[in-house]
Amino acid sequence: MIRIPGIVWVMLLFSAPLWSDEVTSFADREDLDPVLVQSGYEWLTPESKALQDDEFENPGWLWVERGRQLFASDSGEPSCASCHQTSDLIFSSSATRFPRWSDSQQTLINLEGQINQCRELRMARESFALESSEMLSLTAFVSQLARGQPVNVALTEEVKPFWQAGRDYFFRRKGQMNLACSQCHDERAGQRLRGDLISQGHPNGFPLYRYEWQSLGSLHRRLQDCDAGIRAEPQPLGSEIYLSVELYLAWRAGGLTLESPAIRR
Ligand code: HEC
Ligand code: HEC
Known part of the structure; x- marks a missing residue:
């Protein structure tokens, strides 16, 4: 079989003069219309959807289970549960609110950052490496508790500069191909690239299991x-x-x- 290099696919995609019928164009809008915001789930094959929905078959749940155990007994006392189950620090919807401002660190943190903040400041332990099995298991466990709840980040004054920097990055052309995130995920959502359907590029499934990784992985x-x-x-x-x-x-x-643990290609 002849393998066509990825770069050629991208060049083909961006030289196509006409969009196919399945295209939903977001080109004229700076931000997605709430009515048209669609999860990456919507662009999956029926098989992948079924896998994501099946708690027993979806490999992501292996990390959730591991996280559940780590949470209850993180090698000695205190465990995460010592604080988070015996006090009112219950966080069934916690994952919906990250990233957010951290008063103790005076910066923006995501769920991984919060977990390491608890490790260092509350438990006097070393932080977990990002993408380590421990970190992925704990983020999967905490995110899964919020499965089905809407993303709900707060744009407080402190985080606005970060939001602006993130937005700039999203719309800025970069790399050898001189492309911006928005050119794929706003303007070309619904088109094919290397056998993948380009989605709107939403973060609501992470951490998720990707066939290409053969593992769970983070948004980053x-x-x-x-x-x-x-x-x-x-x-x-x-x-x-x-x-x-x-x-x-x-x-x-x-x-x-x-949707964590979601399934993606
Ligand atoms: C000694 C008590 C303590 C321990 C142990 C602890 N935390 Fe926390 N945790 C807190 C406190 C206090 C907060 C409130 C925010 C802050 O000050 O960081 C918090 C906040 C959180 C939040 C955000 C809750 C929300 O929505 O506001 C998450 C998620 C979290 N912790 C996860 C963990 C995990 C995972 C562990 C184990 C690795 C852990 N914590 C261990 C005390 C603790
Ligand atoms: C050349 C086109 C292209 C560009 C440019 C691009 N992506 Fe993607 N992106 C893809 C494809 C293809 C996928 C996998 C299919 C899908 O989920 O859209 C993907 C997946 C994603 C996902 C996962 C969506 C999900 O449902 O799991 C996110 C989030 C994302 N991209 C964000 C970004 C951001 C942020 C940028 C800019 C830094 C960017 N992408 C640039 C093509 C692109």
Whole structure:
């Protein structure tokens, strides 16, 4: 079989003079119309949808289970549960509110950042590496508690500069291919790229199981893949710019419900 390099696919996509019928064009709008905001789930094959919906078959639940155990007994006392089940710090909807401002760190943090904040400040333990099995398990567990609840980030004064930086990144052309996120996820949602249907690029399924990774992975890992795909420099996991993009994406996805652990190609 002849393998066509990814870059050729992208060039073909962007030289196509006419969009196919299935295209939903968001080109004229800066932000998505709430009525038209669609989760990546909508663009999956029926098989992948069924896999995501099946708690027993969906491999993401292995991480959720592992996270449940870690949460209850994180190698000794206190465990996460010592504080979060015995006090009113219950957070069944917690994952819907990240990223958000952290008073103790005086910066924007996502769920991973909150978990490491608890590890360091509340438990006097070392933080977990991003994309480590522990971190993915805990974020999967906490996100799954909020499954079905709408994304709900607060655009407080403190986080507005981050939102702005994230938005700028989303609309800025970059990389060897000189493309912006918006050119795929706003303007070309519904079109095919390398056998993938381009979705609107929402963050509501993360952490999620990707066939290509054969693993669960975070939103930041996906952003690195998208940046690499247009031959732009991938930014570090947990970097301020990816946190800002995460905030912008969460705001842009407002109203969509959390799906973690989702399934994607
Ligand atoms: C000693 C008590 C304590 C322990 C142990 C602890 N936390 Fe926390 N956690 C807090 C407090 C207090 C907050 C409120 C925000 C802050 O100050 O960080 C919080 C906030 C959170 C939140 C955000 C809740 C919300 O929606 O406002 C999450 C998620 C969380 N912790 C997860 C964890 C996880 C996962 C662990 C185990 C690795 C853990 N915490 C261990 C005290 C603790
Ligand atoms: C060349 C087109 C292209 C560009 C440019 C691009 N992406 Fe993507 N992106 C894709 C494809 C293809 C996928 C996988 C299919 C899908 O979910 O859309 C994807 C997936 C995603 C997802 C996962 C969606 C889900 O439902 O799990 C997010 C989030 C995302 N992109 C954000 C971004 C951001 C932010 C940028 C800019 C830094 C960007 N993308 C740039 C093509 C692109």
